Amino acid sequence: MDYDPAAYHAVPLRAFQHLNTSNLGVLERGVGRFFPGAKFELGSAEKPIRVIANRCQLDGIALAYSRLGTTAQIRIPDLDSYALLFSFAGRARASTGRGEVEIGAGRGLIGSPSGAVRLDYGAGFEHLLLSVRPNALATKLEAMTGAAVREPLRFAEQADFRRPATENLRRLFMFLVDSLDSSASGLDPLGLAELEQAVMVSFLTANDSNYSLLLHRRPQSAASWQVHRAEAYIEANWDQPLTIEALALVTGVSARTLFHSFSKSRGYSPMDFAKRIRLGHARRMLEEGDASTAVTTVAYTCGFGNLGHFSGYYRRAFGELPSATLRRSLEAS
Incomplete structure (x- = not known):
């Protein structure tokens, strides 16, 4: 039963x-x-x-x-x-x-x-x-x-x-x-x-x-062009899932080598770089938003499944909450 x-x-x-x-x-x-x-x-x-x-x-x-x-x-x-x-x-x-x-x-x-x-x-x-x-x-x-x-x-x-x-x-x-x-x-x-x-x-x-x-x-180091190629790939595919298989394929080095070289030359990981790129796109969406724009939709579109985390990342990057950016855009329109 x-x-x-x-x-x-x-x-x-x-x-x-x-x-x-x-x-x-x-x-x-x-x-x-x-x-x-x-x-x-x-x-x-x-x-x-x-x-x-x-x-x-x-x-x-x-x-x-x-x-x-x-x-x-x-x-x-x-x-x-x-x-x-x-x-x-x-x-x-x-x-x-x-x-x-x-x-x-x-x-x-x-x-x-x-x-x-x-x-x-x-x-x-x-x-x-x-x-x-x-x-x-x-x-x-x-x-x-x-x-x-x-x-x-x-x-x-x-x-x-x-x-x-x-x-x-x-x-x-x-x-x-x-x-x-x-x-x-x-x-x-x-x-x-x-x-x-x-x-x-x-x-x-x-x-x-x-x-x-x-x-x-200990991983080997990637060449600077390989780091640049990874950045270009991430910028071109920011709205797609970022996989370590794809990064390894486009750069020709292992993911561990690439992550090590990113940390050494940039001070952050490829995933952190992707987060920066996605936050930039989110800001543009909010600045160009209208009455139908929702912060939650923008967050999800840019790959942030947790709204609280998105708001925290956004505030640290731009000094204000995403809702404030959207509100300013609506007031100016």
Whole structure:
């Protein structure tokens, strides 16, 4: 029998409900769509399952939340994606072919494709899950390093959120979740694509893998013409998602090399440069605005999915809020 989620506390990704059931068969079929062969063993016949599972699929990643309402053991015979699973509430334990991982406030599980996992959930455990498609992550890795991915990418199985880089990945994930939850009309495609890219880049750099040495070694320097070419590309494509693959392609160097050279010669990153260009376009739109112009629309058009952040960036750049620029334009017309 299904139940009313309004009787429970608000949950992440509530606009993306995947399951709402107390039926074990429905649960296994729903989870099996994304984790083929997943099997559940309930820990207490006296406390039936009360499942809420929400899932948002983007281009290369998926974000999910779930709770079962009872103790349970879950067996997944063969992962087909990279995954970061961590606690929203409560504790759990994961067993893999290489050992056991405690999942709680400070630790999570990282799964790699072709690995079996057994999850033992505590009664009050609620989890958040980031899944990344292997081909999408491999493409980002090649763009970042400039080297072909010849050996399968595999991660250490424990995520330690006491490490700043790993905690930053969790914060970025939660920022994306909060942005999806708070946007009634959905995020703009430009901003969403770049947030998704940031999550994948953070996934690669925050977690230990067999490519960590390559990812963290000192990058080479790009030539000045390559930095100029990147700037020209960004200026010409300011209203499109900015990807590290495109920057690597047009400049002929790895994204890490390009970002290092930007920082060294300009004092900021290509993404910071893109932000400056987009803020300039936003200002022109507001200065030329009319009664139909809205600050929110301008922000989204220029790739700023969070209106509060846009207003802060705009004020620091131009010394006034975007609403003040628009108001002055309307008064002058």
